Amino acid sequence: MRAPLLAGLATVILTGGTLGITAPNQADDLKILYVRQAATNCSDQNAGTLAQPLCSIGAAAAIVTGGQTVDVGTGSYRERVTVKTSGTPEQPVVFVGTSASLIGENSGFVIDGQHDIVLQNIQVNALGDLPAVDAHDVSGITIRGGRYSLNSSSGTPVVRFAAVTRSSLSQTSIVTGNAATSGVRMDAASSGVDISGTTVSGNVNRSLDVPSVGIRIDGPGNTVIGSSIGGFTATAVVLGTGAAGTVVANNVVTAGAGHGIHNNGATGTAITSNSIKQRCLDGIRVDGASSGVSIQNNVLDSNGVAGRVGCDPKALDGVEIGIYGDAVSRTVIDYNNVHHHRTDSYAWGTPTSLAGFRAASGQAANDRETEQPRDNYDSANSAAPGFQKLDRAGTPRVDDPAVPNSGAGPVTFADRGAVETIRPPVASFDVTLSLAPQKVTVDASASTPGLHPIRSYEFTFGDGSVVTQSSPVAAHTYADPGNYSVWIKVTGTDGQSATSSQPISVLYPTSTVGLLTMSNRRYIDAGNATTGLRANQLRLGATAQFDVVTAGNHQVALFSRSTGRYLAIGTADPTAMTATSQSVDARETFTVAKNTDGSISLKASTGQYVTADPSGTVPLTASRPTISTWEKFLQVSTTDTNKSLKARVNGRYVSADGAGTKPLIASAATASTWERFDLVDLGSGTVALLAHVNNRFVSADGVGTKPMIAAAPAVGSWEMFYLTRSAAGTVSFQAAINGRYASADGAGSKPLITNGPAISTWETFTLG
Structure with missing residues (x-):
C-alpha cells in the first residue's frame, strides 16, 4: 500500500x-x-x-x-x-x-x-x-x-x-x-x-429487482484491503472491464442478495485472502473478458444457496467459486477453502464439484472443501498476487507449532482467509459441589493453551469473590445459599485470553436420604449418571445417597452426592432422568406427593411422575401420568441404614432368623447380615424395618397377634411402627395396627411380638 x-x-x-x-x-x-x-x-x-x-x-x-x-x-x-x-x-x-x-x-x-x-x-x-x-x-x-x-x-x-x-x-x-x-x-x-x-x-432488502453495489471499481490500479462489506442487492464488490491490476485482499464479505466478489471483465485482478459467506449468489464470480485473475487463500462459506431465507425467491442456486465464459482459460484458482450446502460448490463454465472442477480446469489442487476453522491455519500461499504481510487487523503472520505448515511461498505458515489466527487458549472447567458446607471446587485443568502457555487462571464465583492464580484449581465457600454464575478466565503469556461460565446452585440440604423403590425394594443408584439412574442397589451405599433441598413453591431438588449433580429431566427427551445438572431450574425441581402408605411420589415439571422399572436394568423416567407401585419411593435417612437392634432385656441382637423365614428373635451374640435393618421413614413419626437378609419388611403378623417376621414385600398397616426414642438413647417400636409395643418376649427367649402394653425392659432396644 x-x-x-x-x-x-x-x-x-x-x-x-x-x-x-x-x-x-x-x-x-x-x-x-x-x-x-x-x-x-x-x-x-x-x-x-x-x-x-x-x-x-x-x-x-x-x-x-x-x-x-x-x-x-x-x-x-x-x-x-x-x-x-x-x-x-x-x-x-x-x-x-x-x-x-x-x-x-x-x-x-x-x-x-x-x-x-x-x-x-x-x-x-x-x-x-x-x-x-x-x-x-x-x-x-x-x-x-x-x-x-x-x-x-x-x-x-x-x-x-x-x-x-x-x-x-x-x-x-x-x-x-x-x-x-x-x-x-x-x-x-x-x-x-x-x-x-x-x-x-x-440495505437488508434481498430483491434482485433493485440492484445496488457495495464497491464498484472501473479504473486501474486500485485496492480494497482489510474492509468489511455486507448487504447490497447486486454485488458486494464488482470490478468492471477497466479495473486493471486491482487488489482485493483481506476483506470480510457478508450476507447479501447478489454475488460476493464479481470480476466482470477486469484484468490482472488479485482476489486474495478474503472471507466470504452467505451471499445468495456466487461467492466469487469471474466472467466476461476477464484475464490474469488470481483467486487464492480465500475462505468461502454457505454462498450460492438461493433458497435460503431472505434470498430472492427468483434467484437460482450459485456456487462458492464460479468461472464462466472466456475467463475459464485465464484464471488461477488455488489454496481456497469452501463449504457449500449443495453438491456443486464450483463452476468451470457449468456447476461442478471440487473434483470435477480440478479435472476440468487443472486448477485448485490445494483447495479444500471444509468448514473447520483449523483447516485455515498455516495453509496459505504467501506467493499469491496481492498477498499481505499483515492480516486485516494488522497482525503479522504467525506459525502455530500445533499445526503442520501446508502453505506455499516464502511464508508457509500464513493462514487462509482475512484473519491470521493467533490461536487463543480455551477455557474449560469442571465444578464439584458440596452442599453441606456450601462449597464449590472449580477445576480448570481441562483448559488448553493457545499459541502460548497459560499464565494465569482467574476464578469469579458470582458472590463478589475473585481469585487469580497460576494453578488451575480453586475452592470457595459461600456465605449464603443461592444460585450463582461461576466464571473462569485463562490468560496466556501473550496476553490472549478466553472465558467460560457455568451456572451453579449451592442450596442448603434439609436431609440426606436413599430412595427405596416400592417396585423392587431397591435403592436408586446414580453411579452411572450419564446413562440414567437405575433402581438396582440392595444397600444404601455412596452412589445411592441424595441431599434433599428446598427449591421453593413447595418443590424439592435432589442432589446426588456421588456425582455432585442434581437430578434432572432431559431437554431433548423430557422423560429421561439423569444426575448431571449443576444448577436448579424447572428441569431439576419436583413436587412431592405423600401417599397413604408412607411412600412418596415425585412429579416432574412436565406433570409426569418418576417411575422405576422393577427389573433394575431400565433407567428411571418421568413418564407416568398417575401413581402406581412403580411410582412410589420410601425415604431412608443415611443415619438410619444398616442398623442393629440389641435387646436391653438380654443384651442379644434381634435376628431375622432362618434368613428371614422364621420370626424375629433376640438371640444373636453378634450382628451379621441377619441382624441388620434399614429404618424406613414413613412420615408422622412412623417407620418400617427392612431386613437386609431378604430385603423384606418386618410385619406385626396376624394384626399383631403373631410373632414379628420379615416377610412382607410391601408396606401396609401391619408394617408401620411408631418409633419412640428415650433420653437414654434407646428406642421402642409401637405397632400401628394394634397400638402395642414390640417385645422381646420371655426375656428374649421367645420371638418378638407386638403385645407389650407399655415400654419396659422387654420393649427397649439399642440401635447400633
Missing part, C-alpha cells in the same frame, strides 16, 4: 477525531479555522479564531488555504460544502469533525478539480439524491474515519469518485439507507485509490 497521505503534515496531528496543535499559542490560531455552530458569538463574518468562530463549514471552506485546518465543533450542520481550495501533499487542506454532522437534504461534500484535501472524522447523513461525498477530477483526497450515509431511491452512491487519483478511503463507515443506494463507485478514470479498513453496509 502507499504511504499515508498525511505523512508530510508537520504541525497538525490528527488522532481519533481530536486535533492536537504543537506548542499552541495565539500565533498558531492562523493555522486553524474554528467552526462552532453552537457558540453564541459565531458569525460567518468572523475571522475563524477560537474566540471568534465561524458558524458554518461552508464559510470556512471559502477561505481555508493549504496548510490550514477547519476544526468543526459539535452540531448538526445543514450544508452541502463545496471545497474550492487545494493543498499540497505536505500542506493539505484539512477538515476535522468533533461530534459534527452534516444532515438533511443533499448534505455532504463536493470537491471538484482540487487536490490534497483531508476529511477526518466527519459525519454526513444525507437524505437527498446527491452523494455524501462527490469528488471530480481530484487527486490526493484522504477520507479517514467518520460515517457517511445516504438514503436515496435513485441509485446514487454514498461516495462517488470520478477521475480521482492518488487518494484513500480508510477506517470509515459507509452506510446506505435504501435498497437502491450503492456504497462507493469509482469510474474508469479513477486510479491509485486505496480503500482500507472501511465498513460498507447495504
